[in-house]
Amino acid sequence: MATIVGAVTTSHVPSIGGAIAKNKQQDPYWKPFFDGFPPVHDWLAKVKPDVAVVFYNDHGLNFFLDKQPTFAVGAAPQYTNSDEGWGIPTLPPFPGNQALSWHIIESLIDQEFDPMTCQEMLVDHAFTLPMKLLWPDVATWPVPTVPICINTVQHPLPKATRCYKLGAAVARAIESWDTDQRVLIIGTGGLSHQLDGERAGFLNKAFDLKFMDSLIDDPEWATQFSIHELVEQTGTQGVELLMWLAARAALPGKVRRVHSNYHIPVSNTAGGLMVMESVQ
Template structure:
């Protein structure tokens, strides 16, 4: 049976991709941010997952504002990357697992999540940059391949109305059941991306709420239901309009056991006017 090893959270800031591609990760501006990923990389190397399910929001590369599904699942064997306007060099394509994806889709629909299934899907920086931070760079045309299969799970946090924190937590719980009902032996890690507090436009552009970010991290570890008390408007009032992306961390957390163990926690500001957090949660003590 498939097993969920644990979950990771990561911001997906566009500038991260260029910092990696240009070899700037140990420059003073970037060093502490990237150092925060070292324990996560070590954990991944130890537990050796087969599949990474990446919860992210599309930024116009795959879905534009005229058609934005609330939840969309990649059901392909290959996912191509392209730049959606940040000047990011495309990376090598990602290998999917269509058979596993279709199982997840069928299970989610049975659990009353009417998921959009995508047999062709391009992935942008929201998907790519957290993987680059964890696995390094694989440039397009380099001949290098990614060492893990990936499945994109896109959550709409761009075009309102967007799903609530409570709905994202329930999606994670349904996803966990879907994964664990798969009959093949797969080792799965779920990567929740986005956030933390930031706002890119308007009078509050540049907003970072460190206290709210740190409380969100603590509550997601031990009491994820805490975030479900807030409406989306209340979350954005605290964390900025783009800070709503943090609800995607709840998808990851909902899929894990209630008593998932904290392996690593890191928070850093500012990177590109964003609060950036990393968590590693393990479902149970594993032998590795």
């Protein structure tokens, strides 16, 4: 059966793409964020994943309000990045793994989750930038991917409890996949930030740090909060922590913290990073 090697959760702010394109990783503004990643690269070299399952949220590139799925699973041979309206450089296409995509889809529906299935899917910065942060120097992507998109655009958003259960259902799907593949989980988004409204610029370091700790010590801690309470505590876009929660739930059993980093500000966002793996 397939093995889940662990999870990486990270922020996905668009301007990270600009910083990479302009080679600003060691500028004083960006250094505290980018310096979080070499330990992740070392860990990836050690655990050697064959494929990655990526929980992320679309920002109005692939999905519009005409058809807005709560959960969508990619089942495409490859995923293409595209212009999001700001001229950030696009990245080369990402190969898919259709066998794993359909295995996850079939298993999720068997477990009474009912995602939209996508044989064509554009992926935006929330998917592409974490891939570039994890593998900054490769000419071709070293692992194929299965994107899983969670709606954070149109309320009502899926509840934290539901996202946690989704992650756990994805873990069961992967663990029942009859291969010897090593599967990495990625969760992208957050942490606290709010772009819109008079409260724009809202950040909540205390909550973010508590949330990061909770993923290790008490993983269901954040599921006590309603979406409204999460928006209040973390900002209208800080609610993207749902991706982290799903990613954590996709790790079976107890986990240990391999690495973490936290820095304010990355653009308007609290930049968070964690690597977790199940305790054997």
